[in-house]
Amino acid sequence: SSRSCASGGRPAGRQPHQRRRRRRIRTDRHRHRAAAMAGVGGPPQQQTPSQVATEMQHAVTSARRRAEHERSELDNHRAVLKTLEALEAERKCYRLVGGVLVERTVGEVRPAVAKNASAIQESLDESIGEVRKREAKLEAYMKEHKLTFRDDDVELPPSLAHALNTQRVQAAQRAAAAERAQQQLVDAADAGAAAGAAR
DSSP states (O other): OTTBOTTTOOBSSSOHHHHHHHHHHHHHHHHHHHHHHHTOSSOOOOOOHHHHHHHHHHHHHHHHHHHHHHHHHHHHHHHHHHHHHTSOTTSEEEEEETTEEEEEEHHHHHHHHHHHHHHHHHHHHHHHHHHHHHHHHHHHHHHHHTOOOOGGGOOOOHHHHHHHHHHHHHHHHHHHHHHHHHHHHHHHHHHHHHHHHHO
């Protein structure tokens, strides 16, 4: 046949390796086009020193919020412990577990609250260290690039602002629940004392 090769009767024209090569080129073109449409594969955008400093300031603010939340939690636990110290170990009290008040004795609750307070103190110490570390890095970076801005000049990203706002709301709710639990504990102690005096 006029369309056959002399070597083995293979049809003349485009050879297998040529077809594979063309198919590979088309595949690479599609891949590059898809990456370009998705914004992937291009050179990374170079951030300005001001943008880097702003992101670092956001990280500092987030670390401060976390430390403030832990300090508030620690204050609540210390207030409860102070109240429990004045009560007998056998006296009934209530502990907030998962948003539900559970009846316990002072002797059962006191060690648990003390353990939680110790864990919160350790976490707070770590958070304070993280804040100081990030503040030092930010200060050094701003001095290196001769940057200055105030805290109120920084606008938090929406996601971070929402997270911080949610964190503040939850902290306020926990503080209110702890205050109610403490008040109920005091009321129960007063009622017990009154009942003992009536006997």
